[in-house]
Amino acid sequence: MKITIKEANKYVDQEVTIGCWLANKRSSGKIAFLQLRDGSGFIQGVVVKEDVGEDIFAHAKSASQESSMYVTGIIQKDERSPFGFELLVKNIEVIHESVDYPITPKAHGPEFLMDNRxxxxxxxxxxxxxxxxxxxxxxxxxxxxxxxxxxxxxxxxxxxxxxxxxxxxxxxxxxxxxxxxxxxxxxxxxxxxxxxxxxxxxxxxxxxxxxxxxxxxxxxxxxxxxxxxxxxxxxxxxxxxxxxxxxxxxxxxxxxxxxxxxxxxxxxxxxxxxxxxxxxxxxxxxxxxxxxxxxxxxxxxxxxxxxxxxxxxxxxxxxxxxxxxxxxxxxxxxxxxxxxxxxxxxxxxxxxxxxxxxxxxxxxxxxxxxxxxxxxxxxxxxxxxxxxxxxxxxxxxxxxxxxxxxxxxxxxxxxxxxxxxxxxxxxxxx
CATH class of the missing domain: 3.30.930.10 (Bira Bifunctional Protein; Domain 2)
Known part of the structure; x- marks a missing residue:
């Protein structure tokens, strides 16, 4: 079922697919954390290597900032998240790989940001x-x-x-x-x-x-x-x-x-x-x-x-x-x-x-x-x-x-x- 991030609260413990972009990511050993956005909101996708296998975990670790993708997983409640939910990822389908996205997580000056509004x-x-x-x-x-x-x-x-x-x-x-x-x-x-x-x-x-x-x-x-x-x-x-x-x-x-x-x-x-x-x-x-x-x-x-x-x-x-x-x-x-x-x-x-x-x-x-x-x-x-x-x-x-x-x-x-x-x-x- 394809949903938006904003609708996540209606699908707790259900498997869904979200069309989204990768805003940021980090990985720790055999777990990758994907910060996903779709326009309606932001949600964290959790990718566990032993649950998804080598290929999908490799996609998660190699995907670049602002790449577009379909992410399938199970919505779970997460009180630690400002949004209140996270996505336990089961599959990733990359739509378009973004290359050299100019606005990185580091600090940028206002003129640079305005040029890239x-x-x-x-x-x-x-x-x-x-x-x-x-x-x-x-x-x-x-x-x-x-x-x-x-x-x-x-x-x-x-x-x-x-x-x-x-x-x-x-x-x-x-x-x-x-x-x-x-x-x-x-x-x-x-x-x-x-x-x-x-x-x-x-x-x-x-x-x-x-x-x-x-x-x-x-x-x-x-x-x-x-x-x-x-x-x-x-x-x-x-x-x-x-x-x-x-x-x-x-x-x-x-x-x-x-x-x-x-x-x-x-x-x-x-x-x-x-x-x-x-x-x-x-x-x-x-x-x-x-x-x-x-x-x-x-x-x-x-x-x-x-x-x-x-x-x-x-x-x-x-x-x-x-x-x-x-x-x-x-x-x-x-x-x-x-x-x-x-x-x-x-x-x-x-x-x-x-x-x-x-x-x-x-x-x-x-x-x-x-x-x-x-x-x-x-x-x-x-x-x-x-x-x-x-x-x-x-x-x-x-x-x-x-x-x-x-x-x-x-x-x-x-x-x-x-x-x-x-x-x-x-x-x-x-």
Whole structure:
């Protein structure tokens, strides 16, 4: 019977066949230990010479790293194994012998590993990170479907820039100028006026010349947008959603989190509600902590976000940023026209901003004024303004960066490990 490693718990004491690759091996006299992987998981195959005979034992000892094979054996419980099972091997059929596999068990530098990303993905560490990423995606769809949201797919090619053109990739769309999307938000606002509560999940692009461990050129965003939701409602959805995906990862990725050495006690504390501080209070706090460089009206950088997050065990909302440093579409605070109804959600443990959101301007006149003040084309945003002409309502939304969230939940240092093929300032290969 052919099975996957993930299904091993269903076939204890039964003979099965697994199509797999040899990740690593070691031998001790008349016993060989094969570390096998098949994409669904990892299992140890134990080959005992006196049980299998000379030929099969010779195959086990000579097989090279990443050779593909069919391995037949009996599934046995093994409490010493992180997976809980091992395979007592009876037969090995080599499909393809791998020669001179470049990523050996020794340590390699990050540039070498990135050059070989197509192979590095096979490692146990990368496998664990990708499984956690997949669980966050699965839980995202589950959460929004359960909450009555409709999935909408905004275009990747756009004719306008929601947050200015300085960080956009420009291209030609036949005879017109076009850009790779940096957010689907504006289109989702239109969809929310038709469907009430919507969300998108797709790639976004930022032509930002940054080399920090938090930045990618191409990354994936989850962007919900909600009609009749005001600022407070928006924050509640964010904290419920983030709590949901963290708890889902804890429940369904125990083995992967352990493989990465993640301190899961810190994740267990991630339950709504989350603490909230205003931008005003954040600046005061930072000044008291010795950050003399930050003054009111400045945007907060990574060191500032980290200093604030260190005071909390949960993600923390920083709310009510100055109007001057936020995009044109954000709703002003009704009591203060110098700040807007927005929030950034800062993850603990130094992982920085993972969510940005706001209530959107729903007044036609104010939005028109903002577009003019930001030097944007009224013609390009004509359709966006029309959303405020025909049944405008208060509405809000946010965007969660998938890779930063994966990095935080996984506990990995750099976002380049959290996406299958990262696009960085100096990397477009492989």
């Amino acid at each position: 197509h192979l590095w993905l096979r490692s146990k560490r990368q496998h664990a990170i990708m499984k956690i990423r997949n669980e966050i995606i699965r839980a995202t769809y589950e959460f929004f479907n359960n909450e009555g949201f409709v999935k909408v797919d905004p275009p990747i090619l756009t004719g306008s820039a929601p947050e200015g053109t300085s960080e956009l990739f420009a291209t030609k769309y036949f005879e017109e100028d076009a850009y790779l999307s940096q957010s689907g938000q504006l289109y989702l606002e239109a969809a929310a006026m038709a469907l009430g509560k919507v969300f998108s999940f797709g790639p976004t692009f930022r032509a930002e010349k940054s080399k920090t461990r938090r930045h990618l050129i191409e990354f994936w965003m989850i962007e919900p947008e909600m009609a009749f939701y005001e600022f407070k409602d928006n924050l509640e959805v964010q904290e419920q959603y983030v709590s949901y995906v963290v708890q889902s990862a804890l429940k369904n990725c125990t083995l992967e989190l352990n493989t990465l050495g993640r301190d899961t006690s810190k994740l267990e504390q991630i339950q709504a509600p989350f603490p909230r501080i205003t931008y005003d209070d954040a600046v005061t706090f930072l000044n008291e902590k010795g950050f003399a460089d930050i003054k009111w009206g400045d945007d907060l950088g990574a060191p500032h976000e980290t200093a604030i997050a260190e005071s909390y065990d949960k993600p923390v909302f920083i709310t009510h940023y100055p109007t001057s440093i936020k995009p044109f579409y954000m709703q002003p605070d009704p009591d203060r026209d110098d700040v807007v109804l927005c929030a950034d959600l800062i993850a603990p443990e130094g992982y920085g901003e993972i969510v940005g959101g706001s209530e959107r301007i729903h007044d036609f006149g104010l939005l028109e004024k903002r577009i003019e003040e930001y030097g944007l084309s009224k013609e390009a945003y004509k359709w966006y303004l029309e959303l405020r002409q025909y049944g405008s309502v208060p509405h809000s939304g946010f965007g969660l960066g998938l890779e930063r969230t994966v990095a935080w939940i996984s506990g990995v240092e750099h976002v380049r490990e959290t996406i299958p093929f990262p696009r960085l300032l100096n990397r477009l290969y492989p």
